[in-house]
Amino acid sequence: MFYIIGLGLCDEQDVTVRGLNAIKNSSRVYLEAYTSILMVEKGRLESFYGREIILADRDVVETQSDEILHNADKEDVCLLVVGDPFGATTHTDIILRARALKIPTRVIHNASIINAVGASGLQLYNFGQTVSLVFFTETWKPDSFYDRVKENADLGLHTLVLLDIKVKEQSEENLARGRKIYEPPRYMSIPQAVSQLIEIESIRQTGTLAPESTLAIALSRVGGGDDNQRIVAGTLAELSQQPPEIYGQPLHSLVIVGKRLHHLEVEYAEDFAVNKEKWREVASKVYGCALD
Numbered sequence: 231m232f233y234i235i236g237l238g239l240c241d242e243q244d245v246t247v248r249g250l251n252a253i254k255n256s257s258r259v260y261l262e263a264y265t266s267i268l269m270v271e272k273g274r275l276e277s278f279y280g281r282e283i284i285l286a287d288r289d290v291v292e293t294q295s296d297e298i299l300h301n302a303d304k305e306d307v308c309l310l311v312v313g314d315p316f317g318a319t320t321h322t323d324i325i326l327r328a329r330a331l332k333i334p335t336r337v338i339h340n341a342s343i344i345n346a347v348g349a350s351g352l353q354l355y356n357f358g359q360t361v362s363l364v365f366f367t368e369t370w371k372p373d374s375f376y377d378r379v380k381e382n383a384d385l386g387l388h389t390l391v392l393l394d395i396k397v398k399e400q401s402e403e404n405l406a407r408g409r410k411i412y413e414p415p416r417y418m419s420i421p422q423a424v425s426q427l428i429e430i431e432s433i434r435q436t437g438t439l440a441p442e443s444t445l446a447i448a449l450s451r452v453g454g455g456d457d458n459q460r461i462v463a464g465t466l467a468e469l470s471q472q473p474p475e476i477y478g479q480p481l482h483s484l485v486i487v488g489k490r491l492h493h494l495e496v497e498y499a500e501d502f503a504v505n506k507e508k509w510r511e512v513a514s515k516v517y518g519c520a521l522d
């Protein structure tokens with residue numbers, strides 16, 4: 231059997247009982263290590279799961295899946311995915327390849343950033359399309375995602391913005407020379423994400439986002455518990471002005487708040503606001519939310 235198992239969002243203890251049993255019974259355990267990360271080292275997972283873990287980068291999962299699927303029709307093999315296997319990034323390709331090889335498959339689900347974003351107080355029903363924001367370079371600023379931000383905003387819906395992660399990157403020189411030397415991992419920060427969004431708005435001039443009057447919520451290490459998880463709410467301008475330590479270590483996500491905002495959402499998230507008065511003022515005057 232080929233298992234694909236969601237690990238949840240925080241550390242080794244977030245695995246489900248069903249997932250843990252499948253891991254313990256597997257002869258090989260791969261960890262997909264490029265679309266998301268857990269907040270703990272691989273060694274901690276290995277001692278908790280009682281299995282050696284093989285790190286599987288994008289190349290292995292996407293182009294060399296034969297190695298992962300080898301013998302999976304005769305023994306149990308599993309691929310671990312941080313969050314849920316179908317959360318944001320879908321791992322349907324490898325399942326389709328397993329099916330084509332007549333290997334039985336099973337998915338074991340877990341929490342995903344896609345639903346844990348409810349920790350902000352914003353209601354999942356009021357979210358539109360999720361978008362991913364990639365690091366801009368001097369010459370490459372892909373902005374097609376912004377159409378979806380605008381579509382959501384036009385419908386009054388919130389947008390979950392997932393921030394770029396770069397792991398196992400090679401410099402152009404090392405790539406050209408075929409040297410397997412990798413750059414340190416990079417994780418997009420909240421101020422960087424806000425600045426890229428504002429940059430696109432200033433180029434496109436759609437009126438979708440305004441630094442002083444668009445509300446947003448930054449979420450850091452969701453699922454990490456009270457001492458680790460961090461949620462910060464404010465206008466885009468306020469979020470971009472916070473010092474980096476406010477957000478702390480990765481992973482980070484950002485929600486752009488839509489205009490169809492319920493007063494309970496405002497009241498719940500007020501607790502996370504950089505400036506509570508300003509939060510309520512913008513929610514009431516700009517978003518038209520009826521507050522007490």
Ligand SMILES: C[S@@+](CC[C@H](N)C(=O)[O-])C[C@H]1O[C@@H](n2cnc3c(N)ncnc32)[C@H](O)[C@@H]1O
Binds near residue numbers: 311
């Ligand atoms: C491509 S998604 C992978 C989603 C994963 N499979 C899941 O179901 O959660 C990775 C992005 O989700 C966001 N993310 C994932 N876990 C997070 C967490 N615990 N707290 C905040 N953001 C998170 C970050 O923006 C990160 O770059």
